[in-house]
Amino acid sequence: MDMKNKNPFLVHNYKYLITFLWCYSSLFCSAIDTMKYGDWIRDNVNSREKTIKLVSAKEMFELGFFTPKGSPSEKRYIGIWYYNLSPKTVVWVANRENPLVTTSRTRGGTFGIGEDGNLQLFDYSAGKGRSFWSSNLESSSSSNRTLTLLDTGNLVLTEYNGIRLWESFKNPTDTFLPGMKMDEILTLTSWKDQFDPYIGDISFTKGEGTNSFMIRNKTGTRWKSAEVSMFLSSNQMPTTITNFLENKRGVAHKNTTYKTGPEISNYNYSRLVINSNGKLEYLSWDQNWTVAWSVPSDRCDGLNICGDFGICNSNEQMRSCRCLPGFKSSLVEEWYSGDYSDVCSRGAKLCNGNDSFLGLKMMKVGRRDSTTSIQVNNVTECEKTCRDDCKCQAYSLETHQNSWNRGDSTQTNLSCWTWSENLNDLQEENITKDGVHTFFVRVALSNLKDETSNPRIVKPRRRKSLYLIVSLTVTSVIVLSIIIISFISWRKRKTKRRGMETLDRKQSVGINGPNFRGKLQRRSID
Template sequence: MMMVPEGGLQEQIAALHDTLTYDTPIRGGVKSETLVSAGGKFELGFFTPLNSSSESYVGIWYHNLNPRTVVWVANREKPVFVNLTSTGVFAIKEGNLQVLDSFTDDESYWSTGLEPIKSSNLTVRLMDSGNLVLFSDDGEDDRLAVQKSLWQSFQNPTDTFIPGMLMDKSLELTSWRDQDDPGIGNFTFKLDQEGGNQYVISRKSIPYWKSGEPGEFSTSAEMPPLITYMLSNFRMRGVSPNNLTRLEDNYTRLVMNFTGELQFLTYTKQWNLDWWEPKDRCSEFNACGDFGSCNSNNIPRECKCLPGFSPQFVEKWKSGDFSGGCARQSKICEKNDTFLSLKMMKVGKPNPPIKLTTKQYAGTSA
């Protein structure tokens, strides 16, 4: 999620309502139409990132905040290329919410991906929470509409988590490609699938950072209780009441940044970066590879090999690429080998134990 200054094709916007139906699509272009939530907190419409003159995306941002801060993007992998004859349309078609080409109405740049249905009784509403909800309109209020929703943006996020969402095992934040490109980037954030209330950042599916937890094993900083409380959709206990007011305002967000940082920001006249991880190279997961240790005070490189080990790939190591780790210098368990006590070290959680039946154990022992 990035802040997008006004400019390019983002001309004057006519905000009309918070609801989209079959008969009232949102059209891009010179006088782009938008939805604005009932309380005026969020806005949805077409936007063009900085340094682009023709690529247009459908997004949700904070209404009346400048510069524009985008929290969700629909067609992030396939922008609409705007020209004199064609702009984008955000509409309900065949039971799905879609980004279409205004000229042909046949090319779809994005879709909610639901099974096609013929019902014309579908409605899309931008809630004051920032959630975009597609539901069958039977006159329900917002709460019932969410409960009966066919699709909602809170369960299909891009790079930003805001209050009201729930971080469960199915939810994942994916960074932008870079500061001005909302395409799918290299970093993802989600619950650690190994269990517990730990979280993991991955870089191209490889663990990049893991949250720590109190106890003997800790790879990095423990996630602040205020953030885990927000990620649980305010269901966890143990958060000071004095801090809860900070989360009641929707101008609070957790962002998987394109740089690989997980950033927690709050708004008071401007965006403030209150917390982030990883804070340095040594906060990264397995920063120095196998049998390597990391210390930010090490000069000239943060990484060193443990005693008795040397870099696996010397030239890469010298260039600052420590991914190859270190290799043992001698054979395992020689006569004079001893165990060294390494103090002031943080290590990762041990691998979970493998449960074997008696028969399996006998086979592996043999």
């Protein structure tokens, strides 16, 4: 039979039929990549029969029953892991909330397509037993449905017409695989701990309506990536990771647009995992699993670690948090206990005619809803924009160049960013490098007297009224000095004249006095 000239659908079914007949007629066959209604994967842990597993066509992944390393041996789960990799690396777990508990009296579990068309996990100790997990689809005829484990690791339940009804890529646990697509619906959830796949406290998701990704726990957001091209942020994700997460050839939910992206094969044996310790790790396989990237990378990499108006410096060994220059610590006990959530505050109110803009070299500043950007011509315009708004807390200037379509000409544009809410998520630039932006924070001059020797501070940009005061003061000193010098000079001249007059009088008395014996003569000058 010339298989190349046949209908692909018939070829697929023909191959499946041959594989099915061969496997089920052989005592040695225990693994297939596709199963239909009536086929069951049985966990024969207390039987001499070989455990059946679902293995992808190219032997990339397999599905079966397992017990996590370090977990009680009686707890059994149905899951997917890499085929023939040691140690076993599980990437998906079905019944993570409801493990089967096996004993010497039980026969274990069974997994397959149930009578209602759903994927079902049963304890078949007493016939069909009770359900431990289901795909929770609407009940329907199951006779024409098939379940396939793909080489991507995606477990797919398909209708007879090829429509995908359910897939593990849309119902992940703690692992993101090549071919998946991270959108606002998808959420990764950590294991409870490294031995227990139960739903943990840490999750990883994409922000709604943004290009940022977040790590959360029960109390809130622990880490947040910068949005694409977000100004003044160190949390930019590497291109490799963003391409991996936004693989346009991956599975997408409704209303998702496909665009050209990297080939899935470029990421074979790579995975992204959210761990119970709060870290997101990107790992690749080369004889063993290597962590190529992870976040948070250090204490300062978390979200708003030092609270509002607090700066984090990961190089500080004793205490990584401190208040912005010109701000003060209001809660000393919390400060030394490591709770920086509400410690730093302003020492004086703004907009009283005595403000200054203090320049700081920053590598990360949190973005708030009120953070805005406008085009300006120079830094003076940017400062004026912030100064004229009493709500403005800080500003910074972003320089970017645009190339013309014709020729090699470029145009430099300046964007003025302003912050009108409490400043948060501040991280200091620890390594001097070109291109670090200066972040100008609005402070009261009365709070800067103790900061004059701070080497971290860039020369402050003060208000024009201050320059006027300084100018008037200098001018007054000069004028006063001139007056004093003139007065001293006048006094000297006056004293000198008085001395001359006294001498003249003395000489006059000597000539006309009673002891004079001479005779005065007049001399004419011809």
